[in-house]
Amino acid sequence: MPLSRLTAWLLLAPTLLLLVLVFLVPIGWFIGGSLAELGTLSEIWEEADAVLFSGAVGGAILNTNWIAALVTLLVLLIGYPMSYALSRAKGLVFTAILLCIVLPYFTSTIVRTYAWMVLLGRNGLINQILLGIGLINEPLQLMYNRTGVIIGMTYVLLPYMVLTLYAAMKAVDQRLLQAAEGMGASPATVFLKVFMPLTLHGVIAGVLITFILALGFFVTPALMGGPGDIMIAMLIEREVELTYNWPTAALMTIVLLTVTLILYAFYARISDQGEARR
Amino acid sequence: MTDTMILPRRLLLGAALATPALRGAKAAGEVIVRTPGGVYDDIMRQHVYDPFTRETGITVRPVAATGAKLIAMFRANNVELDLIDTGDKQLLALENMGALAPIAYDQWRWSKPEDIEPEVKKTYQCGNFTYATVLAYSKTAFPNAHPNSWAEFWDAGRFPGPRMLADAATGSPNFEFALLADGVPKDQIYPIDIDRALRAMTRIRPQIRRFWDTGALSAQMMSDQEVVLGSIWNGRLQTLIDRNAPLAYTWNEHMIQVQALGVFKDARNKEGAQRLADFMMQPNVQAAYAKQLIYGPTNKQAQQFLTAEEKARMPGGENSQRSGFYQNINWWEDNRDRVNRAWSRWVLR
Numbered sequence: 061m062p063l064s065r066l067t068a069w070l071l072l073a074p075t076l077l078l079l080v081l082v083f084l085v086p087i088g089w090f091i092g093g094s095l096a097e098l099g100t101l102s103e104i105w106e107e108a109d110a111v112l113f114s115g116a117v118g119g120a121i122l123n124t125n126w127i128a129a130l131v132t133l134l135v136l137l138i139g140y141p142m143s144y145a146l147s148r149a150k151g152l153v154f155t156a157i158l159l160c161i162v163l164p165y166f167t168s169t170i171v172r173t174y175a176w177m178v179l180l181g182r183n184g185l186i187n188q189i190l191l192g193i194g195l196i197n198e199p200l201q202l203m204y205n206r207t208g209v210i211i212g213m214t215y216v217l218l219p220y221m222v223l224t225l226y227a228a229m230k231a232v233d234q235r236l237l238q239a240a241e242g243m244g245a246s247p248a249t250v251f252l253k254v255f256m257p258l259t260l261h262g263v264i265a266g267v268l269i270t271f272i273l274a275l276g277f278f279v280t281p282a283l284m285g286g287p288g289d290i291m292i293a294m295l296i297e298r299e300v301e302l303t304y305n306w307p308t309a310a311l312m313t314i315v316l317l318t319v320t321l322i323l324y325a326f327y328a329r330i331s332d333q334g335e336a337r338r
Numbered sequence: 339m340t341d342t343m344i345l346p347r348r349l350l351l352g353a354a355l356a357t358p359a360l361r362g363a364k365a366a367g368e369v370i371v372r373t374p375g376g377v378y379d380d381i382m383r384q385h386v387y388d389p390f391t392r393e394t395g396i397t398v399r400p401v402a403a404t405g406a407k408l409i410a411m412f413r414a415n416n417v418e419l420d421l422i423d424t425g426d427k428q429l430l431a432l433e434n435m436g437a438l439a440p441i442a443y444d445q446w447r448w449s450k451p452e453d454i455e456p457e458v459k460k461t462y463q464c465g466n467f468t469y470a471t472v473l474a475y476s477k478t479a480f481p482n483a484h485p486n487s488w489a490e491f492w493d494a495g496r497f498p499g500p501r502m503l504a505d506a507a508t509g510s511p512n513f514e515f516a517l518l519a520d521g522v523p524k525d526q527i528y529p530i531d532i533d534r535a536l537r538a539m540t541r542i543r544p545q546i547r548r549f550w551d552t553g554a555l556s557a558q559m560m561s562d563q564e565v566v567l568g569s570i571w572n573g574r575l576q577t578l579i580d581r582n583a584p585l586a587y588t589w590n591e592h593m594i595q596v597q598a599l600g601v602f603k604d605a606r607n608k609e610g611a612q613r614l615a616d617f618m619m620q621p622n623v624q625a626a627y628a629k630q631l632i633y634g635p636t637n638k639q640a641q642q643f644l645t646a647e648e649k650a651r652m653p654g655g656e657n658s659q660r661s662g663f664y665q666n667i668n669w670w671e672d673n674r675d676r677v678n679r680a681w682s683r684w685v686l687r
Contacts, residue, residue: 116682123686182500182547182564204548204564287505287549287685295682301406302507303678304431 094310128274143225228262420611470653479566499566505549
């Protein structure tokens with residue numbers, strides 16, 4: 061029996077109340093209070109103009125989007141086959157793959173990022189192996205630069221993509237694939253003409269959620285990046301923690317929040333459509 | 339020093355505004371003190387907090403808090419701690435906001451104000467130790483000749499290899515060293531010419547593997563040989579050397595920085611905080627914790643409790659006095675915004 065609207069709201073009420081109290085109120089407080097410090101609307105606009113169009117913020121926004129896009133692409137390329145394998149696997153194999161994906165997430169991002177630092181360092185495991193078998197003469201620089209950020213973020217974000225895609229792939233009606241085969245389609249055609257279009261909404265949802273999460277990334281670029289790998293979240297942290305310039309931080313937060321909310325609106329629409337199709 | 343963890347900073351606003359009061363029923367008999375945390379708390383508990391409790395009956399509770407959290411507390415009119423044990427620059431920022439009470443030197447009964455080094459004895463803050471940023475090098479990479487000045491640190495032709503310097507996130511990027519390397523005499527560093535410092539930084543930047551933002555990262559990069567040269571806090575480096583890491587440093591051209599105590603003017607236990615500050619500044623107490631932190635005492639009378647060997651490892655000892663300079667925090671505090679904007683632009687280039 062479907063829940064009545066009232067029951068649904070009542071069941072949701074504690075969660076909503078918690079989110080409003082510990083999440084929305086502090087954000088509103090911070091942004092409102094910080095902007096009020098700046099003064100009138102035109103003064104706020106002046107400051108926004110000065111901050112947002114200064115070199116640093118523009119550069120960081122570009123950086124952030126570029127890194128997020130690259131990471132999302134990599135995550136998709138790695139995640140799609142992985143999810144496919146997962147959606148086909150049964151029993152022990154399924155459990156094994158799932159554990160491999162989920163288990164590392166029982167530890168904190170910081171610990172996992174440090175683990176990567178041990179592997180990728182100048183004298184880390186990967187460089188030692190490559191030097192040992194004579195593939196390279198000089199240690200590769202895999203960390204404290206863009207490469208390190210991309211590797212670290214791709215790893216952290218992979219499960220979000222895999223689990224999103226898995227849900228979409230699992231929902232594909234197998235009979236459709238069998239029907240296509242029965243009509244004489246080659247495996248490639250079945251995949252390209254039937255399976256892929258049916259999982260496309262999952263791809264878009266996965267891409268959006270990965271991209272959104274990547275936009276706000278902080279720990280991984282802060283620990284694994286080089287001097288120039290500044291993302292917008294790091295810049296916000298600096299304004300809060302270093303210069304105590306909270307109005308500026310609030311302005312940057314609004315930018316990040318707006319971009320994220322727009323993307324989220326797309327995400328919500330697409331997952332609604334996915335639901336409707338089922 | 340403001341050596342904070344990276345992750346919790348994100349939560350600080352929410353935490354500052356939303357955490358319930360830390361204080362329990364024993365309010366009057368407890369001083370809550372902001373500290374850098376970690377091993378520091380253990381050392382201070384042994385040499386300061388526990389003896390203080392035995393003497394006065396007042397318990398001491400160390401808590402972690404970033405500079406922004408302290409400001410958030412003050413602005414929200416909800417000051418949850420009494421004594422602030424942090425970098426002198428952060429205290430200056432709080433002082434400028436009107437958040438601090440004057441140090442009650444006239445009420446001191448354990449320590450004598452006249453014994454405190456004049457450089458660190460200020461109206462609203464009192465230095466409890468000094469630490470130095472030194473030039474460190476790998477003995478593996480430089481077994482014979484090693485860089486002995488910042489000009490030589492900047493000389494990548496003669497001393498090749500990856501390097502590190504402090505990031506603006508530590509509170510101040512190493513502009514002083516850049517200017518020294520560029521030929522500015524030690525007594526003319528301030529006021530810092532930001533453009534000149536950044537031009538000098540640009541020259542060495544290709545050799546910089548990373549600008550370190552926490553003491554932990556700087557120690558890790560030196561001990562993993564991720565870099566062969568770097569600026570680093572002397573205590574962090576000495577700990578590695580004591581564990582037989584093939585590292586060494588020069589006292590030449592080191593920068594002296596100050597850790598200091600301040601009292602929130604709205605603190606619930608202001609009197610207890612003042613008394614704990616007084617207690618901490620005693621010569622024998624200072625000598626005991628300074629020895630373990632490998633940082634320099636600020637009470638002149640503490641020197642008599644230290645061996646020549648111990649003094650040689652600390653800033654303020656004979657080795658350091660000849661060649662060090664005090665960081666001018668007034669300049670840094672006055673130019674906070676300018677530095678940060680210039681740095682962000684430069685670093686993103």
